[in-house]
Amino acid sequence: MSDNVLKVSGLKVAYGGIKAVKGIDLEVNKGELVALIGANGAGKTTTLKAITGTLPACKVEGTVAYKGASLKGSQSFHLVEKKLAMVPEGRGVFTRMTIHENLMMGAYTRNDQAGIDADIAKWYETFPRLKERSSQLAGTLSGGEQQMLAMARALMSHPELLLLDEPSMGLSPIMVEKIFEVIRAVSAQGVTILLVEQNAKLALQAAHRGYVMDSGVITMTGNAADMLDDPRVKAAYLGE
Template identity: 65%
Template sequence: MSMLKVNNLEVAYGGIQAVKGIDLTIEKGELVTLIGANGAGKTSTLRTLVGMEKKSGGSIVYDGQDTSGVPVYDFVRRGLVMIPEGRGVFAKLTVEENLRMGAYCRNDEDGIKADIEHVYELFPRLKERQKQLAGTLSGGEQQMVAMGRAILSRPKLLLLDEPSMGLAPLIVEKIFEIVRKISAEGVTMLLVEQNAKLALEVSQRGYVMESGRITMSGNSKDLLDDERVRNAYLGE
């Protein structure tokens, strides 16, 4: 059974069709990427998957269940978690309080403490700053907090929206190294990313989205070698 099956998904804002009948499948344990230019409909797709936007057509089946009518707050409880573009940390809470916000559906205190320690192992910088207010951190550190908070919610499917946005190249490398580690721990992931080269290098499969439609899909290595992808997204 697929972890996620999207069939003929349509999303519209007023009269504008942002997503025009796309199909997507993600198998359990896969790391899949969705690449495309700004305005292609990638973020609209992610927001619809977690119920933040209403679909105007098609179906979304997550973990064997149709998600129509599922309230937004229930997605996290079901293990479908999104790290939004712009990170969305709680600026006036400390790093550790932010991490604990990811575990608000849980009541296994020992497990929560163990997961916080695991996040500090992945991101030693956050351990140094655990009592610091998240709003005072750099963009890269805030991205680490957002990823750590998502780990605390024990996701079955993690959606990442533009994790490299606005970050220095060295920090981007670190973030993608952690994406690899989280994937290796068995978390299924859908990565939306403008840095097509990095996204395809880290993932197993990819979809290319243009003007609300999926125009190409396949093995990430094949997409990396495809001349159309290289010309459009890799600056070659």
């Protein structure tokens, strides 16, 4: 039995004549935290959306396998039942629901009420600001608070694979630190993670392995610690 939780082979995505992703291969093995880094517009978010079937009308080729089975034709809402969750770029919280209701939505595939209550208590302990504001509408939260909520909501489903799309975008340095602290803690608990992130340094410091994406192609892959020391990565993404 392969350790692959996610295997993407020959993925191509084209919007009309624009080729956003040009035949990439990547894989994430059980228990790994894999970072996909690259400049804005490299095709990283498109790749995540192709995996989850949430792209607008476009041409998609190649295969995406999750735990050995193809995701082709899977409705995105069925992925949560398959223990695959995504925190989208821009957070995507339910703005007209309270924090508590958002967390309950994250657990909609579960029916273990005691476990759900325990998980909500755990995330309130991890993110005390959410607890303080539990009855507040999610749309009134700051960007950082919404990011906390989006992550906690995704983790309420007990995912076996968590996809994170630009979790640090637009956040203050102290909030970025907190979010990455949680990402590392979730990874340490054995949750398999594919992290798309523009902050290459933080992503590679947290990850086991990394991929560099540029103009729709994977240009480099390897051990994350080695990539942090690679002169090409330093020059292009670490400002060194």
